[in-house]
Amino acid sequence: MRIWQKIYIAALVLFLVFMNTGMFLAAGLIFRYNLEREMITAQTECFFVCQNLEHDFTILKQNGRYQEDIIYSVARSYENYYKQSHISVTLTKRTEETETIVKSETKTGGEVIYLTVEKGLSEPFEDYAVSYGKELTELEEIWSMIKRIFAVISLCLSVLLCFVLYAFMKRFFKPLNDLNKGVAALADGDYGYQITCRGRNEIAELSVHINKMAETIQRQMEALKEENEKKQQLMDNMAHELRTPLTSILGYAEYLQFAKTTKEEQHEALSYIMGESRRLAKMGEMMLSMNLYRQEEFFSETVHVKKLTEHVGKLLAQKLEEKKVRLSVRIEAETFWGEEVLLINLFRNLIENAVRASKEGNMVEWTGRQAKEEMIFCVADHGIGIEEEALKHITEPFYRIDKARSRAEGGVGLGLSVASLIVKKHGGTIAFASEKGVGTTVTVTLPQRNFTTS
Amino acid sequence: MAKILIVEDEEPINRLIKQNLSLAGHVCEQIYDGKTARERLLSGERYDVIILDLMLPCIDGFELMKDTGEMPVLILTARNKLTDKLAGLTSGAWDYLTKPFEMLELTARVNLILKKTKKEEKTFRIGGTEIDLEGRRVFVNGEEKELTRQEFELLEVLIRNRNIALSRDRLLEAAWGYDYEGDTRTVDVHITKLRKKLALEDRIKTVYKMGYRLEI
Secondary structure (H helix, E strand, C coil), X not given: CCHHHHHHHHHHHHHHHHHHHHHHHHHHHHHHHHHHHHHHHHHHHHHHHHHHHHHHHHHHXXXXXXXXXXXXXXXXXXXXXXXXXXXXXXXXXXCCCCCXXXXXXEEEECCEEEEEEEEECCCCCCCEEEEEEEECHHHHHXXXXXXXXXXXXXXXXXXXXXXXXXXXXXXXXXXXXXXXXXXHHHHCCCCCCCCCCCCCCHHHHHHHHHHHHHHHHHHHHHHHHHHHHHHHXXXXXXXXXXXXXXXXXXXXXXXXXXXXXXXXXXXXXXXXXXXXXXXXXXXXXXXXXXXXXXXXXXXXXXXXXXXXXXXXXXXXXXXXXXXXXEEEEEEECCEXXXXXXXXXXXXXXXXXXXXXXXXXXXXXXXXXXXXCCEEEEEEECCCCCCCHHHHXXXXXXXXXCCHHHHXXXXXXCCHHHHHHXXXXXXXXXXXXXXXXXXXEEEEXXXXXXXXXXX | CCEEEEECCCHHHHHHHHHHHXXXXXXXXXXXXXXXXXXXXXXXXXXXXXEEECCCCCCCHHHHHCCCCCXXXXXXXXXXXXXXXXXXXXXXXXXXXXXXXXXXXXXXXXXXXXXXXCCCCCEEEECCEEEECCCCEEEECCEEECCCXXXXXXXXXXXXXXXXXXXXXXXXXXXXXXXXXXXXXXXXXXXXXXXXXXXXXXXXXXXXXXXXXECX
């Protein structure tokens, strides 16, 4: 059973009980009041009869006719007089039980209420008493009428109450129903559903909170979805990057196996197979290292600038020579904090990119300086530059600005992803600034704050 | 001899496709990016088949579909999700092939498209032997030779896949059909007959451990 139904029934029952009890009591009181009034009237009348009788008896006594039969006949005249008003008045011999003063009682015999008053006469006629009796038919009628009226009123009020209470309940519980509907919609995944509850009551407050909650959930779901899409995109890209070399390898192998080929063609096919295999291997290696960087604990140590630059220089010597690009190194620090192996990889990647972008005879500058609590490194080239639109995507895995050239030089599209991962691992930032045709500057900031004390 | 446009940005793959299609005697034009492809397509040049990669620099393959007009397109892509396939096929492409793919499959699909558009070769000449593929007749030095139905099927398969070695199983499958339950030696027998009847002893080569290849 619904709460509103329970409250409805409880309220209805309670109200009806109290109302009817109240009405019953009120009716009783009215009845009692009427009865008392009747009683007083009866007593007054009885007293009046007594007085008259006493008066009559005194006269009789003075006339010397105070005899029993005359007394009774006098009394009978009263009796006859009152009979007209359906009241019985009788003179009786006073018994032991007859009180001197007044004794009144009502008897409810069947449907009729009977009122009797007995009063003894005062001296010197104390041997006699008057018994006054009256049937309260009128009161009885009033009583039953009151009962009827009350029953009708009670019934009307009850019916009215049924409806009014129902209407109120519906009204009071409407916000709760709305809320319920809204939460149900929420439960079904409709996070855009807005619950409308006006007013300032608890339910309205609750609905506001629930709306807020739904919004939060929706926002987070969207963020999650976006994240998921990004991951999916990465997976798609990866699949593409894997399939492409595989297609070449498979295709050229097939070609060698099935087609009639010249020596030259065979050589060419084999070099494609080898080149693409190398690319696959490099890609696998890089992705593995990315994964390792992500999982491995960061291990910070003192990095000697001289050692670092020499190492990177050695790794790049051949590439620099091939392209006839000079590398100028100017780092104004001797040591700093970081993880050497990762930093070698980082600067090698950045400088390699710079060399790739450079034209023959260009200079690539690698500078570094100590700022307040960080090391700031720059790798700048005077090469072809990067378009603004491309800058945004530059650290995304497998994003390449010039695919054909990147491939030709053995790139797999992961260099800057790895670089940004390494910087992130150091808690630093990496920023790219570029102008088409002028050159590109990569700025890497590595915080030193956490290490200075250790 | 059909004219085929290859639009594929991966140089090794583009080259591979060209080599394979050239073996079958097709003339190929290679394009490596979307922009050039659009220019070429809008220049009014007609191609019998267009092989189109979807992920292209500048303009992607779906965009290029609008410029291909009536020309049959075979989409080539690394995307292999069903939604991509459906999108590819509903964009008006004739066929869809996902990477990595086998070259034999690519040539087979290209041949199928040519067959549908009736652009396939109708006659084929090798040395003194002339083959009327449409009329299913064979002439050696002007003299007509009788071939059985099965021999002609086999010869046609060899011609369509010339310069490519086909295994006995594949020949059986292509010339006799999937449900043929014959021995692979049936192939050997028919090859011997073909060589002899058409004087193709030095053209139909036995490739060690592989099968047979019609060389031109």
